[in-house]
Amino acid sequence: xxxxxxxxxxxxxxxxxxxxxxxxxxxxxxxxxxxxxxxxxxxxxxxxxxxxxxxxxxxxxxxxxxxxxxxxxxxxxxxxxxxxxxxxxxxxxxxxxxxxxxxxxxxxxxxxxxxxxxxxxxxxxxxxxxxxxxxxxxxxxxxxxxxxxxxxxxxxxxxxxxxxxxxxxxxxxxxxxxxxxxxxxxxxxxxxxxxxxxxxxxxxxxxxxxxxxxxxxxxxxxxxxxxxxxxxxxxxxxxxxxxxxxxxxxxxxxxxxxxxxxxxxxxxxxxxxxxxxxxxxxxxxxxxxxxxxxxxxxxxxxxxxxxxxxxxxxxxxxxxxxxxxx
Amino acid sequence: xxxxxxxxxxxxxxxxxxxxxxxxxxxxxxxxxxxxxxxxxxxxxxxxxxxxxxxxxxxxxxxxxxxxxxxxxxxxxxxxxxxxxxxxxxxxxxxxxxxxxxxxxxxxxxxxxxxxxxxxxxxxxxxxxxxxxxxxxxxxxxxxxxxxxxxxxxxxxxxxxxxxxxxxxxxxxxxxxxxxxxxxxxxxxxxxxxxxxxxxxxxx
Ligand SMILES: Cc1cc2nc3c(=O)[nH]c(=O)nc-3n(C[C@@H](O)[C@@H](O)[C@H](O)COP(=O)(O)OP(=O)(O)OC[C@H]3O[C@@H](n4cnc5c(N)ncnc54)[C@H](O)[C@@H]3O)c2cc1C
Ligand code: FES
Ligand code: FES
Numbered sequence: 001x002x003x004x005x006x007x008x009x010x011x012x013x014x015x016x017x018x019x020x021x022x023x024x025x026x027x028x029x030x031x032x033x034x035x036x037x038x039x040x041x042x043x044x045x046x047x048x049x050x051x052x053x054x055x056x057x058x059x060x061x062x063x064x065x066x067x068x069x070x071x072x073x074x075x076x077x078x079x080x081x082x083x084x085x086x087x088x089x090x091x092x093x094x095x096x097x098x099x100x101x102x103x104x105x106x107x108x109x110x111x112x113x114x115x116x117x118x119x120x121x122x123x124x125x126x127x128x129x130x131x132x133x134x135x136x137x138x139x140x141x142x143x144x145x146x147x148x149x150x151x152x153x154x155x156x157x158x159x160x161x162x163x164x165x166x167x168x169x170x171x172x173x174x175x176x177x178x179x180x181x182x183x184x185x186x187x188x189x190x191x192x193x194x195x196x197x198x199x200x201x202x203x204x205x206x207x208x209x210x211x212x213x214x215x216x217x218x219x220x221x222x223x224x225x226x227x228x229x230x231x232x233x234x235x236x237x238x239x240x241x242x243x244x245x246x247x248x249x250x251x252x253x254x255x256x257x258x259x260x261x262x263x264x265x266x267x268x269x270x271x272x273x274x275x276x277x278x279x280x281x282x283x284x285x286x287x288x289x290x291x292x293x294x295x296x297x298x299x300x301x302x303x304x305x306x307x308x309x310x311x312x313x314x315x316x317x318x319x320x321x322x323x324x325x326x
Numbered sequence: 327x328x329x330x331x332x333x334x335x336x337x338x339x340x341x342x343x344x345x346x347x348x349x350x351x352x353x354x355x356x357x358x359x360x361x362x363x364x365x366x367x368x369x370x371x372x373x374x375x376x377x378x379x380x381x382x383x384x385x386x387x388x389x390x391x392x393x394x395x396x397x398x399x400x401x402x403x404x405x406x407x408x409x410x411x412x413x414x415x416x417x418x419x420x421x422x423x424x425x426x427x428x429x430x431x432x433x434x435x436x437x438x439x440x441x442x443x444x445x446x447x448x449x450x451x452x453x454x455x456x457x458x459x460x461x462x463x464x465x466x467x468x469x470x471x472x473x474x475x476x477x478x479x480x481x482x483x484x485x486x487x488x489x490x491x492x493x494x495x496x497x498x499x500x501x502x503x504x505x506x507x508x509x510x511x512x513x514x515x516x517x518x519x520x521x522x523x524x525x526x527x528x529x530x
Contacts, residue, residue: 006394101506234505
C-alpha cells in the first residue's frame with residue numbers, strides 16, 4: 001500500500017472540495033471493507049483518502065408514508081435490521097443476510113456496497129478494469145468462470161459485485177449524489193451502474209468528486225424478493241442473483257421488474273422475464289416461464305455457461321418467494 | 327494508473343511532483359491552508375507521514391504514531407504488542423483478525439487505525455484472563471473448540487459479538503452468524519457447541 005493523506009471532513013461541502021476531479025488521485029473511504037484491500041493490492045494508489053466517517057448528514061434511515069430514505073453511511077446490518085425496510089423491502093434484507101459475514105455487514109455501508117469495485121481477478125491482479133494485456137482482453141481465452149454472460153460484447157467482461165444494486169433497481173429506488181459547490185443530482189438506480197469503455201472509467205456514473213449521499217426507495221406495495229445462488233454463504237459473492245418486484249393484486253401480476261446480479265458488468269434488467277410474467281398468476285409454471293425468458297440473449301464465455309441455468313432457477317425462485325409461494 | 331491519465335495537460339507524475347513543491351495550481355486538489363490545520367485540534371487533513379493518534383483499547387488510551395495507511399490490525403500487533411488478533415488473509419476473508427469496535431465485530435485488517443480513533447476497541451486481550459475466563463472462552467476450552475488455535479482469538483471475538491446481538495441463537499442462526507470466520511483445522515462442530523453453551527450461560 002502506498003502512503004496517502006487522510007482527510008476527515010465533517011461536511012459534504014468540505015468532502016467534495018477535498019476530492020480530485022480525476023479518478024485515482026483521491027478515493028472516498030466509507031467502511032473500508034473493499035477500499036482498504038484495494039489499497040493494499042494497489043489497484044488504486046490515491047494521494048489522498050477522504051473518510052466520510054464524520055459526516056453526520058450521511059447517516060441514518062428515515063421512513064415516511066411514501067418512501068424510505070437511507071443515508072449512504074448506513075451500515076448493511078443497520079439496513080437489514082430497520083423496521084420499515086423489513087416491512088416493505090424483504091429483497092434488501094435477504095441481500096444483506098446472504099453476505100453472511102457479521103464483520104462485513106456491521107462495517108460495510110450501503111454507499112460502499114453500490115460503489116464497490118468488481119471482483120474480476122484480472123482487475124484485482126493489476127490488469128485494469130478491462131482486464132487487458134496490450135490491446136486484448138484476457139477474459140475470453142482466460143479463466144472466465146465468474147465473468148459476464150450478458151452485456152459482455154463490449155470491452156468490459158467483469159460482473160457488477162453489488163448485492164443491493166439489483167434489488168434497488170427492481171424497487172425503483174433513486175440514488176442521490178452530491179458534487180462540489182453544493183451541486184446535487186438524483187440518478188435512478190437503473191442508470192447508476194454502467195459498463196466502462198475505457199480503463200480510466202469506473203462502473204458507475206459517479207464523477208470522481210461526487211459522493212453518494214442517500215438512497216430513496218418508494219413504498220409502492222410491491223411484492224419483492226432476492227434469490228441468490230452461492231458457492232457458500234459467507235465470505236464470498238454470489239454466482240448469480242435475481243431480484244424481483246411486482247404488484248400482485250387480485251391474483252394477477254403487473255408492474256414487473258426482474259433484475260439480475262453477477263451476470264453482467266452492471267445489474268441486468270431482464271425485460272423479457274418481466275414481460276413473460278406480466279398479467280400472469282404466479283405459480284410454478286409462470287415463474288419457470290419467466291426464468292426461461294430471463295436467459296434470452298445470454299452469451300456465455302468459455303467457462304461460465306453454468307450461469308445460464310442458475311439464472312433460470314434464481315428468477316423462478318425469486319418470483320415464487322416474492323409472491324409468498326416458496 | 328499511468329502517466330496516460332492526463333489531467334489538464336499535466337501528467338499524473340508531474341502533477342504529484344508539482345504538488346510536492348507547491349507549484350501546480352490546477353485546482354484539482356485544493357491545498358489546505360496551514361492556518362486551518364493549526365486552528366483545529368484534529369486537523370481535517372493529516373499524513374501521509376506518521377501522525378499521532380490515540381486509540382482506546384480495552385479501556386485504556388494508547389498513544390502511538392502511525393501513517394494513515396496502517397491498518398488497525400498492524401497497529402495492534404506491530405505497535406502495541408497486542409498479538410491476539412491474527413493476520414491470516416489480510417483482506418477481509420477469514421476473520422482471524424476480528425476485534426470489536428464500539429461493540430461491533432470488525433475485521434481489523436480492513437480498517438485503518440486512524441479510522442478507529444475515538445472509538446472503543448476491544449481485543450481478545452480485553453476479555454477474560456486464564457483464571458477468569460468469559461463464558462465464551464470457558465466454553466471453547468470445555469468443547470475443545472480449537473486445534474492449532476490460530477483462528478481461535480478471532481472466533482472468540484466473533485462469538486462474543488454474535489451473542490451480544492443474538493443472545494439466544496439456534497444452531498442454524500449461529501452457523502449463519504459466524505459465517506465470517508474460517509477455521510482451517512475444521513473445528514466448527516466444537517465451536518458451535520461452545521457458542522450455544524455460552525449463550526445458555528449468559529452469553530459474552
Ligand atoms: C469477503 C467479502 C465478501 C463480500 N461479499 C459481498 C457480497 O456478497 N455482496 C456484496 O454486495 N458485497 C460483498 N462484499 C463487499 C463489501 O465490501 C460491500 O458489501 C460493502 O458494503 C462495502 O462498503 P464499505 O463501506 O466498506 O465500502 P468501502 O470499502 O469504504 O468503499 C468501497 C468503494 O466505494 C466507494 N464509496 C464508498 N462509499 C461511497 C459514497 N458514499 N460515495 C461515493 N463512493 C463511495 C469507495 O471509494 C470505494 O471505491 C464482500 C466483501 C468481502 C471482503
Ligand atoms: S486477516 Fe482479517 S479477515 Fe483475514
Ligand atoms: S483451530 Fe486451526 S485454524 Fe482453527
